[in-house]
Amino acid sequence: MSSSHQNAPHLAMEILLAPYASRGSQSRGRLVPEGESATRSVFQRDRDRIIHSSAFRRLKHKTQVFVYHEGDHFRTRLTHSIEVSQIARALARSLRLNEDLAEALALAHDLGHPPFGHAGETALDQAMAPYEGFDHNAQTLRLVTSLERRYAAFDGLNLCWETLEGLAKHNGPLVESPIDPAHPPAALPFGFRDYLPVQDLELHSWPGAEAQVAAIADDVAYNNHDIDDGLRAGLFSLDDLAAVPFVAESLHEIDKAYPDHPQSVRIHELVRRLIGRMTDDILAESQARIAALDPASVEDIRAAGHAVIGFSDEMQQAVNGLRAFLFHNMYRHRSVRRTTSKAKRVVRDLFDLYMSEPELLPAEWARRAHGPNSTETARAVADFIGGMTDRFALRDHEKLFTISAIHI
Known part of the structure; x- marks a missing residue:
């Protein structure tokens, strides 16, 4: 289904897009039909709903x-x-893709993460193992289609099909071949299986190029900004980073050009140069892949059988080397492991207590529970904990497990 209304300025802007870019005027629409905005494209409206959501x-x-x-x-x-x-x-603009859709997907891609990063997700997934598990990408879909309850006419944010598709499979297809949405395979995470009977997101195909852009932008951002945070935390030094060939080249350029600048400036120069080198590589490689495919529409991108947005082989090897460095020197650092160990215990403690005593949940969540240790209670508890911030989880844990007069 196409959008019911598009204003002339946005139609004019679509003329500038590449033939294979997503177009709001050709959107498959929203699950609950709505009159569209006279001043915003459908993807701008999706972006705005994401920004105004509680989850964001x-x-x-x-x-x-x-x-x-x-x-x-x-x-x-x-x-x-x-x-x-x-x-x-920036990538979408250079590739003549739909910037609004790419931005919406980038802003929403982490909505489903529980507290304490990957440590919190690992703990929650382990706790939910008997109840179909927990997956942050699937949880993002649950949030924007169900758990956000701010609108009178529907649950969720009622986003366009293309936005939901991009959130579900921005990292690539989730299944190898078309499936019956009414009977999705058990291997799919719960959030996807629960939603597919409502709306088929074609999980067997690649997403549009905008979703692929959002996914690789995530890789660029977290790798480079983990360098910044790791250096700031003292987990490793610039001298340690010099052992990574990809980084060493930029460090040499900085030391040669700015030998007397303080370390804070050298770190920023390093991060910005690495981001620049990665994005330049993405643009060159993606343009070459697109030229070889010669797509005439977004459907050609979905049917390509491979990503059209990506790093060159050489850059991918460099990124893999950087990831290996960060894994050993940051994510596996003793101080980080001690913190993540505590975080996992907090999540597991909360899960076990709420599962055995669901009446302790806030009223709106307790209403979804069906007695201690039931599947319905487990999903309600996972949704509740998954939405917690770090500080809320720590405070909730203290209130429930610290025996003192102030918390009774």
């Missing part, structure tokens, strides 16, 4: 590596998402 605001106090109280300058999920959106917009 909660990203302010959800972290990636460091817990919220460890420092004011470390990235949170919110600042990370804003940085991803900047890179995604």
Whole structure:
């Protein structure tokens, strides 16, 4: 189904897009039909709904590596998402793709993350193993289609099909061949299986190029900004980073051009140069892939059988080397492991308590529970914990597990 209304300025802007870009005027529409805005395209409206959602605001106090109280300058999920959106917009503009759709996907891609980053997701997924597990990408879909309840006419945000498709499979197809939406395979994470009977997102195909741009912008942002945060936290030094060939070249250029500048400036120069080198490589490689495919429409992108947006083989090897360095020197650092160990215990403690005593849940969540240790209670508990910020989870844990007069 196509959008019911598009104003003339946005139709004029679509003329500038590449033939294979997503167009709001050709959107498959929203699950619940709405009259569209006279001043905003359908994808701009999706972006605005994401920004105004409760889940987006909660990203302010959800972290990636460091817990919220460890420092004011470390990235949170919110600042990370804003940085991803900047890179995604720049790439989309250079490739003549739909910037508004790329931005919406970049801003929403982390909405489903629970507190404490990947440590929190690991703990919640393990706790939910008997109840179909927990997956942050599937949880993002649940949030924007169901759990956000701010509109009178529908649950969720009622986003366009293209936005939902991009959120579901921005990292690539989730299944190898078309499936019956009424009977999705058990291997799919719960959030996808629960939604597919409502709306088929064609999980067997690649997403549009805008979703692929948002996904690779995420890679660029978190790799480079983890360098910044890791250096700021003292987990490794610039001398340590010099052992990574991809980084060493930029460090040499900086030291030669600015030998007397303080380390803070050298770090910023390093990060901005690495981001620039990565994005330049993405543009060159993606333009070459698109030229070889010669797509005439967004459907040609979906049917390509491979990503059209990506790193060159040489850059991918360099990025893999950087990831290996960060894994050993940052994510597996003793201080980070101690913090993530505590975070996992907090999540598991909360899950186990709410599962055995669901009456302790807030009223709106307790109403969804069907007694202790039931599947319905498990999903309600996972949704509740998954929406927590780091600081809310820590405070909730303290209130429930610290025996003192102030918390009774």
